[in-house]
Amino acid sequence: MKRISFLLVLLVSFSFGDVALLKNKVSNGRCFLLKSDTSGYVAFSGKRYKFFPTILDKSYAYYAIVPVNYYTKPHSDKLVTVTFEDEEKKYKTFRVKITDGKYKSERLRVNPKKAHFSKQAKIRIAREYKEAQKIYNTITPEAFWDRPFIFPMTTKITSPFGTKRLFNGSLKSYHSGTDFRAKTGTPIVSANDGQVVLVKKRFFAGNSVLVNYGEGIYLGYFHMSRFKVKKGDFVKQGQVLGLSGATGRVTGPHLHLGAKVWGVQVDPMQLIELLNQI
Ligand SMILES: [Zn+2]
Numbered sequence: 001m002k003r004i005s006f007l008l009v010l011l012v013s014f015s016f017g018d019v020a021l022l023k024n025k026v027s028n029g030r031c032f033l034l035k036s037d038t039s040g041y042v043a044f045s046g047k048r049y050k051f052f053p054t055i056l057d058k059s060y061a062y063y064a065i066v067p068v069n070y071y072t073k074p075h076s077d078k079l080v081t082v083t084f085e086d087e088e089k090k091y092k093t094f095r096v097k098i099t100d101g102k103y104k105s106e107r108l109r110v111n112p113k114k115a116h117f118s119k120q121a122k123i124r125i126a127r128e129y130k131e132a133q134k135i136y137n138t139i140t141p142e143a144f145w146d147r148p149f150i151f152p153m154t155t156k157i158t159s160p161f162g163t164k165r166l167f168n169g170s171l172k173s174y175h176s177g178t179d180f181r182a183k184t185g186t187p188i189v190s191a192n193d194g195q196v197v198l199v200k201k202r203f204f205a206g207n208s209v210l211v212n213y214g215e216g217i218y219l220g221y222f223h224m225s226r227f228k229v230k231k232g233d234f235v236k237q238g239q240v241l242g243l244s245g246a247t248g249r250v251t252g253p254h255l256h257l258g259a260k261v262w263g264v265q266v267d268p269m270q271l272i273e274l275l276n277q278i
Pocket of ligand 1 (some may be wrong): 159175176177178179255256257
């Protein structure tokens, strides 16, 4: 039903031109989806997002996923599409609204002793952050997948993306992914075909596997007890990446799934839903 209504939206929008926007309202930490008949890009908030071809769609259309940073405040904005037709540039402007994700809040009391990291730990945290950012900002101009995404686990979600973390009443951070209930040793599978770009024990995320799905889309699978893949491996959808665990800075075993689109952290559940509308 969802798919049918989406197609209707596209058909209606398509009568006005060759570029369509799925929804003109998106909350912070989530993504827009656009469709085009031809190649080109979307300009939003000072950055460009390429329309990429996909063979998932029988009409051989191009799609663009445009992420909205979590810390973006609600406001009216615009998406400008630039598409190429017979060597000619075509421009189209879509008025959009960035809404408040209405994420829940979590008040944390900080124990100064626990919040203090050693100099060595700080150096490690900075190095791991830099390494991950370099990966996320590497855009592979090709999608590795040609079928809808699946979830790495079908267990209960114990903590959704976006929960605000307030320290003494001020927003300091937020829950950067989706947590799935998983006792230690539960297989974690890849959401789609992709390439493993990092297999590493990290300070916060513990044993982590990052998979590049192409076109700027990355998923991270964290806190594993065991790895089942190596860096550089091409994995298939449903292939076991590792077993769940409680490595890194966690209070118990679970899977934390993170998502990045063109270097921007987004809600993995909404991203997968959106990709599956293609
Ligand atoms: Zn988490």
